[in-house]
Amino acid sequence: MSNNISYNELVIKFANVNGSGSASANTFCAKSLYRMGIPISAKNIFPSNIQGLPTWYEITVSESERLARKENIDIMVAMNAQTYASDLNEVISGGTFIYDNSIRRSFDRDDINIIGIPIAKLCAEEYSDSRQRQLFKNIVYLGSLSLLIGIDIDVIEKLLADQFKTKQNLLDANINALNIGRKYVMENIDYPLNKQVRKCNKNSNKIMLNGNEAAALGALYGGATVASWYPITPSTSLVEAFEKHANKLRKTEDGHLNAAIIQAEDELSAIGMAIGANWNGSRAFTATSGPGISLMSEFLGLAYFAEIPLVLFDIQRGGPSTGMPTRTQQSDILSCAYASHGDTKHMILLPADPNECFEFGYKSFDYAELFQTPIMVLSDLDIGMNDWVVDEFSWDPEYKHNRGKLVSADDIENLKSFARYRDVDGDGIPYRTIPATHPEYGSYFTRGTSHTDTGGYTESGVIHAEMLDRISKKFETSKEMLPQPIININSPKSKIGIINYGSTTVALNDAIAQLSSNGIGVNHLRIRSFPFAKSIKDFINDHDFIFILEQNRDAQMKKLLVSEENLDVSKLISVLNYDGMPLTANFIVDNITESLNNNKNIKAANSPPIKIV
Amino acid sequence: MTFIKKPIFRHPSLPTNAIGLTYRDYEGVVSTLCAGCGHDSITASIIDACFELSLPAHKIAKLSGIGCSSKTPNYFLNNAHGFNSVHGRMPSVATGANLANRDLTYIGVSGDGDTASIGLGQYCHAIRRQLNLTYIVENNGTYGLTKGQFSATNDKNSKNKRGMDNPFGSIDLAVIAIELGAGFVARSFSGDKEQLVPLIKAALEYDGFALIDVISPCVTFNNHGYSTKSYDYIREHRSVFGDLDFVPEEETINTSYAEGETISLKLHNGREINFKKLGDDHDPTNQHKVINTLRENRAEGKVTTGLLYIDPNKSDLHQTLKTSNTPLNALPMDDLCPGNDFIDNINNLFR
Ligand SMILES: Cc1ncc(C[n+]2csc(CCOP(=O)(O)OP(=O)(O)O)c2C)c(N)n1
Ligand code: SF4
Numbered sequence: 035m036s037n038n039i040s041y042n043e044l045v046i047k048f049a050n051v052n053g054s055g056s057a058s059a060n061t062f063c064a065k066s067l068y069r070m071g072i073p074i075s076a077k078n079i080f081p082s083n084i085q086g087l088p089t090w091y092e093i094t095v096s097e098s099e100r101l102a103r104k105e106n107i108d109i110m111v112a113m114n115a116q117t118y119a120s121d122l123n124e125v126i127s128g129g130t131f132i133y134d135n136s137i138r139r140s141f142d143r144d145d146i147n148i149i150g151i152p153i154a155k156l157c158a159e160e161y162s163d164s165r166q167r168q169l170f171k172n173i174v175y176l177g178s179l180s181l182l183i184g185i186d187i188d189v190i191e192k193l194l195a196d197q198f199k200t201k202q203n204l205l206d207a208n209i210n211a212l213n214i215g216r217k218y219v220m221e222n223i224d225y226p227l228n229k230q231v232r233k234c235n236k237n238s239n240k241i242m243l244n245g246n247e248a249a250a251l252g253a254l255y256g257g258a259t260v261a262s263w264y265p266i267t268p269s270t271s272l273v274e275a276f277e278k279h280a281n282k283l284r285k286t287e288d289g290h291l292n293a294a295i296i297q298a299e300d301e302l303s304a305i306g307m308a309i310g311a312n313w314n315g316s317r318a319f320t321a322t323s324g325p326g327i328s329l330m331s332e333f334l335g336l337a338y339f340a341e342i343p344l345v346l347f348d349i350q351r352g353g354p355s356t357g358m359p360t361r362t363q364q365s366d367i368l369s370c371a372y373a374s375h376g377d378t379k380h381m382i383l384l385p386a387d388p389n390e391c392f393e394f395g396y397k398s399f400d401y402a403e404l405f406q407t408p409i410m411v412l413s414d415l416d417i418g419m420n421d422w423v424v425d426e427f428s429w430d431p432e433y434k435h436n437r438g439k440l441v442s443a444d445d446i447e448n449l450k451s452f453a454r455y456r457d458v459d460g461d462g463i464p465y466r467t468i469p470a471t472h473p474e475y476g477s478y479f480t481r482g483t484s485h486t487d488t489g490g491y492t493e494s495g496v497i498h499a500e501m502l503d504r505i506s507k508k509f510e511t512s513k514e515m516l517p518q519p520i521i522n523i524n525s526p527k528s529k530i531g532i533i534n535y536g537s538t539t540v541a542l543n544d545a546i547a548q549l550s551s552n553g554i555g556v557n558h559l560r561i562r563s564f565p566f567a568k569s570i571k572d573f574i575n576d577h578d579f580i581f582i583l584e585q586n587r588d589a590q591m592k593k594l595l596v597s598e599e600n601l602d603v604s605k606l607i608s609v610l611n612y613d614g615m616p617l618t619a620n621f622i623v624d625n626i627t628e629s630l631n632n633n634k635n636i637k638a639a640n641s642p643p644i645k646i647v
Numbered sequence: 648m649t650f651i652k653k654p655i656f657r658h659p660s661l662p663t664n665a666i667g668l669t670y671r672d673y674e675g676v677v678s679t680l681c682a683g684c685g686h687d688s689i690t691a692s693i694i695d696a697c698f699e700l701s702l703p704a705h706k707i708a709k710l711s712g713i714g715c716s717s718k719t720p721n722y723f724l725n726n727a728h729g730f731n732s733v734h735g736r737m738p739s740v741a742t743g744a745n746l747a748n749r750d751l752t753y754i755g756v757s758g759d760g761d762t763a764s765i766g767l768g769q770y771c772h773a774i775r776r777q778l779n780l781t782y783i784v785e786n787n788g789t790y791g792l793t794k795g796q797f798s799a800t801n802d803k804n805s806k807n808k809r810g811m812d813n814p815f816g817s818i819d820l821a822v823i824a825i826e827l828g829a830g831f832v833a834r835s836f837s838g839d840k841e842q843l844v845p846l847i848k849a850a851l852e853y854d855g856f857a858l859i860d861v862i863s864p865c866v867t868f869n870n871h872g873y874s875t876k877s878y879d880y881i882r883e884h885r886s887v888f889g890d891l892d893f894v895p896e897e898e899t900i901n902t903s904y905a906e907g908e909t910i911s912l913k914l915h916n917g918r919e920i921n922f923k924k925l926g927d928d929h930d931p932t933n934q935h936k937v938i939n940t941l942r943e944n945r946a947e948g949k950v951t952t953g954l955l956y957i958d959p960n961k962s963d964l965h966q967t968l969k970t971s972n973t974p975l976n977a978l979p980m981d982d983l984c985p986g987n988d989f990i991d992n993i994n995n996l997f998r
């Protein structure tokens with residue numbers, strides 16, 4: 035026991051064997067901390083495997099809201115002998131390493147606190163069934179940990195009660211296992227540890243969920259009725275969540291469903307179905323990851339050229355090829371922006387957290403119909419599959435879904451003429467009908483071959499070029515209508531800026547705060563959509579040096595910016611990470627500090643921030 | 648159709664159907680296929696079938712993949728929305744369209760390349776799902792649009808125009824369809840309107856997956872002496888598997904055939920199909936026997952046509968998925984969006 039106890043600033047890491055039932059115990063731990071009102075972030079680092087490979091779960095606890103992943107672990111709950119050696123190394127000096135000492139081991143670190151708890155033995159004494167022996171080990175270590183670091187036992191018990199609402203015997207068994215762990219610590223171990231948690235009140239307007247569930251709810255709120263998909267990590271849980279919530283929120287009185295969820299035979303078919311449904315006036319989406327984007331490319335070009343609305347959630351994972359299917363990356367930027375052959379281009383939304391997944395989730399359907407083109411929502415594994423504590427959802431009761439220039443039977447009666455691909459309003463966006471709109475007016479032929487403004491087949495080069503130009507105009511129009519970037523001028527006099535997008539925002543916010551306290555002022559712009567809003571180029575022009583932070587090797591967003599905005603490359607400096615792990619703040623701080631130290635021009639562009647964040 | 652408003656003129660002497668439309672009202676734009684192409688005859692039969700059934704054209708959606716055959720939806724039903732999608736992927740687009748609006752009639756047109764090669768997967772899965780679609784394969788045993796390569800429905804050892812043997816076995820799309828549980832499977836010949844039109848009518852009225860594999864000679868690349876998909880070959884080797892009489896409303900059944908037994912089949916929607924058996928083995932509801940007969944005939948070099956198989960009691964994709972009776976595309980956004988009333992409940996799920 036140490037005298038200088040610190041509260042609510044620590045990193046806990048669980049090292050487990052995949053498939054051993056640890057996931058729910060670890061989530062219970064994170065959720066209990068969230069319910070205690072403490073800011074946390076949780077990262078599940080799991081293998082592409084069902085049983086046997088190592089898996090980790092990290093919880094960053096930070097009342098000061100520095101929630102990026104950290105390299106140094108304060109408390110390691112090491113439940114996987116295969117990885118003891120590396121897990122031991124990650125523990126910060128003065129930290130704690132908890133392991134199952136049913137089989138005794140010696141560890142050669144004397145700068146940390148090593149705690150052995152005979153978890154397997156305790157479970158073997160308590161349970162006769164081998165499955166229970168295995169599963170309850172997880173709850174036993176949760177019980178021990180709760181006492182060691184001060185997790186409120188009432189909060190855990192309430193959480194378990196909520197979880198096993200209808201299953202009293204399961205609840206009792208779990209509470210019993212918790213107590214086994216607590217009792218052992220109470221009787222045998224010097225506790226509490228010097229890193230403690232305690233209640234605070236920072237989560238009253240926060241919810242804890244992953245981005246895929248949030249995006250699925252967004253799709254429900256956006257009025258999506260058709261979801262066609264093919265299973266692929268990390269997008270699978272998005273459609274599964276859509277199905278789960280649709281079954282509750284979209285059931286008709288006679289037991290039918292106001293939605294159709296269909297598992298296709300592959301991604302080609304999944305996107306084909308979504309295109310067919312959108313063409314026919316339903317709001318439809320598909321969800322996939324990198325390999326699926328490759329397969330969907332031909333159809334994306336069709337939807338682009340035939341101007342069919344479509345929403346596609348791409349939950350990015352580590353590529354190339356099958357790559358690291360259970361690790362995070364931002365490496366589909368270029369393949370999505372220009373997916374398909376010929377002159378194609380696609381609108382992209384870039385949510386940074388689950389709250390934005392919800393918001394972009396419903397707005398994407400409006401954009402798809404407004405611009406009559408695919409909208410790709412590029413999330414990633416970190417946002418999609420990890421539980422985040424974010425602002426609760428809100429809904430504007432006045433919100434009206436915007437179906438763009440979709441022509442109804444009444445509208446068409448009043449029109450003097452209709453040509454599907456004609457730019458009537460000068461914004462590049464034509465009027466659209468769906469099948470069966472009217473017995474005599476408004477039908478047209480949809481095709482991927484070049485077409486006249488009435489949808490007729492043409493091989494006229496002039497008409498073809500005009501059609502491509504008109505579609506470009508639509509993209510021009512979209513620039514100021516899609517979600518605009520978030521800009522933070524932390525240091526008005528500094529000529530250093532940093533641009534990021536998506537899930538790296540948490541780490542970047544931490545990093546900017548750290549840099550600020552080191553006297554380095556960086557202004558920040560977060561890109562939220564493509565085609566790029568005009569303010570992005572203005573921000574770049576306003577600075578002498580721009581760091582661009584991305585999780586891919588090839589600086590994909592930088593390339594996209596340079597080619598789309600005609601930028602001077604010499605002022606752009608990439609900060610790239612592609613090891614598949616959620617970013618740490620130190621990674622960013624080190625990169626930027628090093629650049630300043632190595633280049634006196636960058637150093638000269640610095641001006642300390644006005645307020646220390 | 649794309650329009651500039653002007654009064655519609657219908658010639659008073661043109662015959663009209665039950666909803667007051669003329670044959671003209673079912674036509675499309677002028678075909679650009681080769682003169683004599685079998686596909687154009689199928690187009691004409693589709694127009695006949697829709698006219699005779701008095702279907703409102705705008706309640707039909709016509710979809711296709713890519714190929715000469717897949718161009719044809721532009722050549723019929725100007726008042727219907729059409730969708731010429733990508734090569735081999737019409738089934739998925741049709742599935743999505745159908746999910747969005749269960750109340751329309753869907754016609755899918757494809758070629759043998761489009762269906763039996765690049766699109767074989769989507770074809771099989773659309774059948775498995777009992778998609779309510781009339782799927783017409785315009786089967787010429789060749790890739791017309793890319794100029795005469797062998798297709799996967801080409802018979803082994805038949806020759807192409809340059810005299811080369813096809814070394815690979817062929818895929819029988821009708822047998823696959825029966826095997827995978829399609830509820831309605833027929834084969835016909837583009838040159839036999841009398842057989843084809845009633846088949847199309849019955850298929851359109853059938854709620855579920857209805858395949859019509861139509862042998863449709865390609866006069867430019869596959870109508871020569873060694874082809875097994877030429878006009879002459881089909882005329883000489885055709886074996887008709889029963890006759891079909893489609894009874895759209897409560898009309899009395901009239902079969903013009905004297906011998907044999909007639910089977911009368913009631914569809915879900917109350918319509919009736921009368922099948923005239925031509926021999927004892929010809930029972931279109933017996934999956935195993937039908938497949939055997941098709942195989943035997945094929946071994947003898949015969950091309951079996953007619954209604955090959957039917958199961959009037961299949962449930963379609965919407966019944967399986969239990970989607971709402973109101974078409975999904977007709978549900979108002981305000982009904983679909985849980986709105987402000989539920990936002991607290993939803994937030995509470997995540998606390
Ligand atoms: C992805 C793709 N690959 C190849 C083609 C080229 N292509 C166009 S039509 C066609 C074959 C069409 O054959 P079939 O479906 O039998 O139609 P037919 O022209 O014989 O009626 C091919 C290979 C294409 N359009 N798309
Ligand atoms: S090439 Fe063959 S299939 Fe194509 S239009 Fe000509 S005859 Fe018909």
Ligand SMILES: [Mg+2]
Nearest residue numbers: 758759760789
């Ligand atoms: Mg062909």
